[in-house]
């Protein structure tokens with residue numbers, strides 16, 4: 138940036154019949170000073186401006202504040218005011234897919250991250266999102282599901298049968314032993330598992346579920362994405378067959394012949 142003019146500011150200065158306000162000139166000159174100061178800082182960053190003691194004092198204070206974030210409610214938000222919901226799958230690298238650092242390095246921390254089978258909406262996903270959005274300063278939700286997901290690989294009814302064959306009564310399961318009030322209706326177990334027919338459809342319905350939930354504030358920005366395991370690329374969920382063609386996104390591609398129990402309908 139080059140300032141090609143040079144003049145002295147004074148009150149009631151007049152140029153070409155236009156009153157130039159003294160305050161405006163002062164502000165302009167201040168900006169020039171700031172620019173010069175910034176340049177000096179860049180040139181001397183590692184040498185003259187601070188002692189190591191000062192730098193360490195500052196770093197320790199910043200780390201203490203980071204460690205105590207949760208004491209500060211909305212003001213103690215994570216770096217990006219972000220909650221991520223993602224499938225637990227080891228082939229879905231959250232940091233790489235989203236270009237963030239979820240929990241590293243120490244002293245960083247871009248997001249709260251919740252992972253479950255499928256990266257789908259569940260009661261505990263809602264519980265966690267409710268807490269971070271209402272009490273810990275989170276303003277954005279990003280949902281990440283992925284192609285080749287294990288949740289496409291088998292029909293939930295068959296999974297339930299396998300458990301029943303082991304002698305488990307799936308109509309009488311304590312969903313949370315510490316919360317006996319949380320119960321499934323008889324016959325709802327297979328639906329509860331949350332297997333998918335189509336990951337793009339499921340991702341879009343997951344977005345809607347959070348957008349419409351009364352515990353999630355309306356000003357929270359919500360988006361959902363599909364990570365292509367085959368190509369290591371992120372894309373928006375889509376019904377466009379051409380955009381999905383290079384990946385496995387349906388249970389039919391896994392050889393599942395019967396539709397899943399209707400959790401998403």
Ligand SMILES: [Zn+2]
Nearest residue numbers: 224226286287
């Ligand atoms: Zn998955």
